Amino acid sequence: MPAHAAAFSFDIEDWFHSEFVTGPARAAHPESVVERGTSRILDLLQRTGSRATFFLLGDVVREHPRLLRRIVDEGHEVACHGVDHRPLWGLDAGTFADQLDEFRRLVERVLGRFPVTGYRAPSFSLDRTTAWALDVLRDRGYAYDSSIFPARVKLYGVPDAPVHIYRPARDDLARHDPGGALVEFPVAVGAAGPLRLPVAGGFYLRALPFSLFQLVLAAIRRRRPVALYLHPRECAPEAVRLPLRGSASFITYAGLAGVPRKLERLLQRHRSRPMGEVLAAEGHLRAR
Ligand SMILES: [Zn+2]
Numbered sequence: 033m034p035a036h037a038a039a040f041s042f043d044i045e046d047w048f049h050s051e052f053v054t055g056p057a058r059a060a061h062p063e064s065v066v067e068r069g070t071s072r073i074l075d076l077l078q079r080t081g082s083r084a085t086f087f088l089l090g091d092v093v094r095e096h097p098r099l100l101r102r103i104v105d106e107g108h109e110v111a112c113h114g115v116d117h118r119p120l121w122g123l124d125a126g127t128f129a130d131q132l133d134e135f136r137r138l139v140e141r142v143l144g145r146f147p148v149t150g151y152r153a154p155s156f157s158l159d160r161t162t163a164w165a166l167d168v169l170r171d172r173g174y175a176y177d178s179s180i181f182p183a184r185v186k187l188y189g190v191p192d193a194p195v196h197i198y199r200p201a202r203d204d205l206a207r208h209d210p211g212g213a214l215v216e217f218p219v220a221v222g223a224a225g226p227l228r229l230p231v232a233g234g235f236y237l238r239a240l241p242f243s244l245f246q247l248v249l250a251a252i253r254r255r256r257p258v259a260l261y262l263h264p265r266e267c268a269p270e271a272v273r274l275p276l277r278g279s280a281s282f283i284t285y286a287g288l289a290g291v292p293r294k295l296e297r298l299l300q301r302h303r304s305r306p307m308g309e310v311l312a313a314e315g316h317l318r319a320r
Contacts, residue, residue: 035253037310038302039217040260041085041111041178041233042073043152044092044099047265047274049117050284051155051187066092069264070099074106076267076296082304083107087152087178087261090115090135097142104143109306111150112174119157120179125164132172149317150308152261153179156188156219163205170213175317178217178259178307180205183228186279195223196256197316215316217307220258222248233261238287242294246301253302257310260298266291 046066070086077084086103088110093100103110115131115138123131136146151174158165158179169177180200184191192206199212219232230236231248237260252258269288276284311317 035250036255037257037313038253038260038304039085039257039307039310040077040082040262040299040302040304041087041152041219041307042070043113043261043263044070044086044088045113045117045154045263046092049089049091049154050265051119064095065268066264067096067099069266069268070096070103072267072292073262073264073295074102074108076292076299077108077304078106080296080299080303082299083109083306083309084304085109085111085150085307087111087113087150088139089113089117090131090138091117093135093138093142100139100142104147109150109308110139110143110148111152111307112148113152114154117154119155120153120162120165121157123162125168128165129168129172132168132174136172149173149175151177151179153177156181158205159188159190160205163200163202166200166202166205166212166214174214176215176217176308176311178219178261180216180218181230181232182218182221182223183230185230186283191228193218195221195228195252197311197314215311217257217259217311217316219261220249220252222252231260234263234266235283235286237262237294238266238291239282242290242297246298249298249302257314258302259307262291262295267295 112135180193181189182193182195198208201207201209222229
């Protein structure tokens with residue numbers, strides 16, 4: 033049976049944008065990892081003939097404009113991951129709109145245009161308490177979102193949200209509304225009855241046995257397109273390690289050394305296309 037499309041995505045932020053990093057840790061370790069990690073990702077995509085979506089932070093665009101240029105020059109899709117990695121839980125509609133406007137200015141300053149139609153919230157923080165963000169994204173011209181995590185995990189998640197592409201209703205973002213303003217392309221979560229197993233990328237790629245990860249991913253791809261995510265820091269595993277404790281350390285560092293090799297094997301098996309391109313090819317985007 034032919035498989036559905038695979039769309040790899042990368043949340044382009046530095047190690048100190050993690051929800052577990054506090055100010056003093058950042059001051060003690062000023063080294064940036066975003067250039068090195070992103071360059072490795074781009075090299076790997078080039079080598080394997082894949083294209084992907086890069087959700088960039090405004091802070092990264094400001095500090096590393098060359099990265100944005102290279103991403104675009106090599107045929108990848110640029111999308112928005114906010115400005116400073118503050119989750120939506122700490123914003124309101126006004127401050128979020130300001131962030132989207134600032135992101136737009138930063139991208140236009142580098143590219144002279146704004147080719148962005150996709151958004152992913154820091155820490156998958158789009159849930160029922162922050163559904164107002166859908167209105168702001170619509171008003172700012174965004175066409176799709178990839179922030180609603182359809183499983184409940186420690187930090188985030190909407191456990192009853194669809195695992196497939198759909199249009200979230202404004203009054204309940206787990207419900208499909210054909211008239212909804214944005215398309216949701218959730219990261220890959222396996223579903224068997226009420227059970228949900230995220231294979232979305234990041235921590236799940238690092239912590240799950242790779243054979244199980246690949247089995248679930250292949251099973252999802254037989255039914256629907258898949259989206260996966262990773263971070264630059266996970267592709268530069270020799271970078272700074274912070275003295276985190278307990279679950280914060282596990283979530284941040286479990287299985288880190290194996291990621292570059294796993295990513296290469298995944299890209300060899302699942303040729304990637306940008307998320308916006310997959311959505312357009314599958315007829316999910318409206319003419320604008
Ligand atoms: Zn992030």
